Amino acid sequence: MKSFLHVSDIGPLDAALAEAAQVKATPFAWQNLGKNKTIILIFFNSSLRTRLSSQKAALNLGMNAIVLNVNGDSWKLETEMGVVMDGDKPEHLREAIPVIGSYCDLIGVRSFAGLKDRGFDYGETILRQFIEYSGKPVISLESGTVHPCQAFADLITIEEYRTKKRPKVVLTWAPHPRALPQAVPNSFAEWMNAADVDLVITHPEGYELDPQFTAGARIEYDQMKAFEGADFVYAKNWSSYTHYGQILSTDRSWTVDTRQMAVTDNAYFMHCLPVRRNMIVSDAVIDSPRSIVIPEAANRVVSAQVVMKRMLESL
Ligand code: AN0
Ligand code: CP
Numbered sequence: 001m002k003s004f005l006h007v008s009d010i011g012p013l014d015a016a017l018a019e020a021a022q023v024k025a026t027p028f029a030w031q032n033l034g035k036n037k038t039i040i041l042i043f044f045n046s047s048l049r050t051r052l053s054s055q056k057a058a059l060n061l062g063m064n065a066i067v068l069n070v071n072g073d074s075w076k077l078e079t080e081m082g083v084v085m086d087g088d089k090p091e092h093l094r095e096a097i098p099v100i101g102s103y104c105d106l107i108g109v110r111s112f113a114g115l116k117d118r119g120f121d122y123g124e125t126i127l128r129q130f131i132e133y134s135g136k137p138v139i140s141l142e143s144g145t146v147h148p149c150q151a152f153a154d155l156i157t158i159e160e161y162r163t164k165k166r167p168k169v170v171l172t173w174a175p176h177p178r179a180l181p182q183a184v185p186n187s188f189a190e191w192m193n194a195a196d197v198d199l200v201i202t203h204p205e206g207y208e209l210d211p212q213f214t215a216g217a218r219i220e221y222d223q224m225k226a227f228e229g230a231d232f233v234y235a236k237n238w239s240s241y242t243h244y245g246q247i248l249s250t251d252r253s254w255t256v257d258t259r260q261m262a263v264t265d266n267a268y269f270m271h272c273l274p275v276r277r278n279m280i281v282s283d284a285v286i287d288s289p290r291s292i293v294i295p296e297a298a299n300r301v302v303s304a305q306v307v308m309k310r311m312l313e314s315l
Helices: 013-025 049-060 093-102 118-122 125-134 148-161 183-194 223-227 293-313
Strands: 038-043 064-069 106-110 138-140 168-173 198-202 232-236 268-270
Touching: 013 148, 013 293, 038 049, 049 064, 049 148, 049 293, 093 125, 106 125, 106 293, 125 138, 138 148, 138 293, 148 183, 148 232, 148 268, 148 293, 168 183, 168 223, 183 198, 183 232, 198 223, 268 293
Parallel strands: 038 064, 038 106, 106 138, 168 198, 168 232, 232 268
Antiparallel strands: none
């Protein structure tokens, strides 16, 4: 595997899920695979889960992990091509990336969508430069359009908790005070469309996601209708894709509460975290026994470890 952005990069999902179960059962069985190997994890944005679970996954594989917080620890990096660098950024990605590549075997990059220029974000402009100029395999740790380590962990979690062959999975928009990227819902839709589940997406009008990720899923604008008979409810806020980066609604009736959960088939509640309580989801729902947000986050180690393992095996 040369890069990890899309569900297609992991190959057949049955094999990936079987490998995930194996990695979860015997996390230290591949300690020699990562011996004398180094992953550099580059963060342009904040993180709790991605940073810690990626480091843990690397350690489980016997690999060294070096974390760099760009903007905090290093020189600020210019990401646009062809600009006169007379601002506050002393170094360009064009030099920084090959330098980083020369120090390691694998690279992980977190670089959120800026939500200003859709072409720049949806071209995966920053991650593509890492792929092109580092000469090393690159993992998206949430980039312009996708968060594949999260979606893979979500799929592993659904596989563990499902009681039906083809569960109904509802991706619901929920309100949030700040404009957030579409990466998490894009990847969730892409991975669920590839998996054997019945995916329904519900959101207010104007929040339609890029069809390259959602094609094939049912869109239901009535949230209560969408929740009927659901086995899994996956909440997330995102800003508009069509009115790029804008907040079109802060309607708190979309906050996931016991009212909506009551019409599901005793659904499990999921969220990638971090979550704003009583904006995205009520305390009653996230604190209920049907909330699986913690095991979901724990599976981030498993998904990251499978991806790193595959990359090490193909070096
Ligand atoms: C980020 C987002 O929505 O993309 C990261 C989620 C994993 N969330 C926030 O910035 C709150
Ligand atoms: N879910 C997730 O990616 O969390 P962090 O932003 O804390 O890494």
